[in-house]
Each structure stands twice: as C-alpha cells, then as structure tokens.
Amino acid sequence: MTLNVALIAHTFERAKTENGGLRTLGLRFYERLFEKYPGVRHLFTTPPEEQHKKLMASVGAIVASVTNPEVMLPYLRAMGIRHIAYKTESDHYGAVSENLVAVLAEHLSSEGEWTPEMKANWEEALQIISEVMIDAAEHPEQYQQELATSGYQPDGFRNAGAKHWELASA
Numbered sequence: 625m626t627l628n629v630a631l632i633a634h635t636f637e638r639a640k641t642e643n644g645g646l647r648t649l650g651l652r653f654y655e656r657l658f659e660k661y662p663g664v665r666h667l668f669t670t671p672p673e674e675q676h677k678k679l680m681a682s683v684g685a686i687v688a689s690v691t692n693p694e695v696m697l698p699y700l701r702a703m704g705i706r707h708i709a710y711k712t713e714s715d716h717y718g719a720v721s722e723n724l725v726a727v728l729a730e731h732l733s734s735e736g737e738w739t740p741e742m743k744a745n746w747e748e749a750l751q752i753i754s755e756v757m758i759d760a761a762e763h764p765e766q767y768q769q770e771l772a773t774s775g776y777q778p779d780g781f782r783n784a785g786a787k788h789w790e791l792a793s794a
C-alpha cells in the first residue's frame with residue numbers, strides 16, 4: 625500500500641487539538657501500554673508525565689520529516705540504536721505500535737471520525753518506523769558513518785544536554 629502521508633499529518637494535527645490534545649493522548653498511551661503489556665513497564669524509569677512529552681515530540685518529528693527520508697532515516701536509526709540502552713526488544717515494537725493506534729483511535733473518535741483508512745495508514749507507518757529502528761538496533765555497526773554525519777554519537781545519543789528525540793539540526 626502507498627502511504628497517505630497527508631492523511632497521517634492531518635490526523636496528527638487533529639490529535640493536537642481534539643479531546644485535550646497531545647497531553648491526553650500521551651498519558652493515555654502509557655496508561656494503556658502498562659495495563660495491556662505489563663511486562664514492559666519495568667523498562668521505563670522516566671515517569672509518564674515526562675515521558676509522554678518526548679514520545680509525542682518524537683511522533684511529531686517523524687510526521688514532520690516523513691517526506692524527507694534523508695532527515696527521517698538517520699533520526700529513526702539513531703533512535704533505534706538508543707533503544708538498545710533502554711533494553712527494548714524487537715518483539716516489543718508490535719505492542720507499542722498496536723497501543724499507539726488503539727489510543728489514537730480512542731482519541732480521535734471522541735470528537736470526530738476515525739476511519740479504516742486512517743487506521744491502515746498509521747499501522748503501515750508504524751510498521752515502517754519499527755522496521756527501520758529494529759534494523760539499526762540489530763546492525764548498529766552499519767550505520768556508524770551516517771550517525772556521525774548526522775550529529776549523533778555511536779550509541780545514537782547526542783551531546784550532553786541535547787533533546788535526543790528532537791530532530792538534530794544539520
């Protein structure tokens with residue numbers, strides 16, 4: 625299927641303003657994740673109150689760079705490699721993706737529509753994001769040059785004080 629990038633961007637814009645905005649969506653994401661997948665809870669040390677802002681900023685950065693693969697791919701690969709340090713396993717990506725689509729569905733259907741096309745596009749986008757992050761986490765050595773030229777350290781982090789989840793400026 626060809627990704628409908630405009631539909632994904634449009635639904636994320638709606639998520640920012642409907643049903644209490646990204647704060648409601650982000651907090652619900654962690655609430656549902658820990659209810660439905662209690663096995664991943666111990667991986668998270670940052671409280672949801674802080675963590676949800678990073679996740680939502682990251683989804684926003686991905687949506688903003690989706691038509692710009694030379695920006696988006698190094699961003700996703702660095703993030704995949706950082707997730708090695710967070711003890712994330714490849715199998716967890718299905719749970720996180722399912723959870724994000726489920727909470728988006730709840731969020732957007734509270735004030736407007738959530739269609740099968742929206743669902744299919746978000747699922748497809750998360751499948752691609754997951755594949756890129758998992759591939760980088762499994763083969764970090766293949767991406768060392770790209771990390772360096774994109775402003776990341778070998779472990780995918782940036783310099784101390786950087787907000788790693790934001791797009792690195794060129």
Ligand code: HEM
Binds near residue numbers: 679788
């Ligand atoms: C759609 C894919 C994912 C995205 C966009 C994403 C995004 C993020 C972001 C933005 C951070 C903040 C720190 C940083 O940027 O390095 C983070 C941290 C983290 N993520 Fe993910 N993530 C994804 C998948 C996963 C999966 C599958 C897991 C496994 C359960 C996971 C577990 C964690 C953990 C444990 C942390 C550190 C939390 C802490 O500081 O306590 N993430 N993630």
